[in-house]
Amino acid sequence: MTKPVNQPTAPPATSPRLFHVDNLRTALMALVVIHHSAIGYSNIPRWYYTEPPADPTGTLLDILLLLNQAFFMGAFFLISGLFVPGSYDRKRAAPFLRERLLRLGVPLLLWLLVIRPLATVGRYATAVDAAARQGTELPYWQYYLLSFTPGPMWFVEVLLVFSALYVLWRRLAVQDRRPSTSATVTGRAPGAVAIVGFAIGLALVTYLWRIVVPMGVSVLGLPTPAYLPQYAALFTVGLIAARRGWLEGLSRTAGRIGFATAALAAVGLVLDLVLAGEAILGHGTLPSLVAATCETALAVGIMLGLLVLFRERLGHQGRRRRFLSTHAFTVYVIHPAVLVALGYALRDVQAPAVAKFALLTVLGLPLCWAAAYVVRALPGARKVL
Structure with missing residues (x-):
């Protein structure tokens, strides 16, 4: 949009760094590592290295995964939404999209071309052996295409789509045709009635969505499409919260x-x-409605609690927290390769499922951040990671 001649334009205001949000994002990134460590030893075999549990403690990991899945990725979308309006104001549409493609698209390519082959090398060897027993060959390119999924980088794909939709909305909105001013205000957060109303609405939409897309179903490579209403809603909440100072x-x-x-x-x-087992997955069942309601209450409640807790108690960064925050996104990109390597290294350890999960987590968390430090030290890596 062409600016009027001789009309002064106020520069977009720069907001202070939200250290408590950075620290919360680091904690959520640790939950990602914990979550994927648990999958390998649970009864949900959706990871690149798995050991089916031979004892009842695998059920404990299933419960951990269910509770964690109810909120942690939605929290990432909310946090991502917080930073989008300010970034758009500073760059405008085309530079904003270029920056998104650089900071999200390049790590996605890194995952597809480097990290995914590393994480799937063990599964490929198993697939080759199975093909050989049937008298056939399985070249890697064929295995790569037949087993293709974006893995954890589905989040990046969805975030790119959400960012593009935001740009489209801003381009069509009246406010984007006026010169940028300081749009962020410090206001009152929504009251109890608004929060409860939002939660009820989101729970109902999630329940209806799962009639068509139940839990446990993968769509277009997305491992958790049943949670898309939550992801979209919390990303939108992040956009609004950034503007209104919630x-x-x-x-x-x-x-x-x-x-x-x-x-x-x-x-x-x-x-x-x-009580209901697989009936909670969807298909319009009553247990599915209960699950959607409980998940939404859990997600909204824990996000309120965490945002206040980190603002009040963890709103500063020293060297250690700054290091963890700076390398958190790199951990997200590379952690599957680290966890899979550790999984194979620990495969001869005889222990209950929950104990092996704990061991993998204790070793995996520091190793993921150490590996991220090495990766970001590579030439040019800090421009995109």
């Missing part, structure tokens, strides 16, 4: 109520799973 307006009482609600919802979700 983070600073959240009260400590809201945080405490959020944690209490999340705890009750977690109990309800586990009971629903125990």
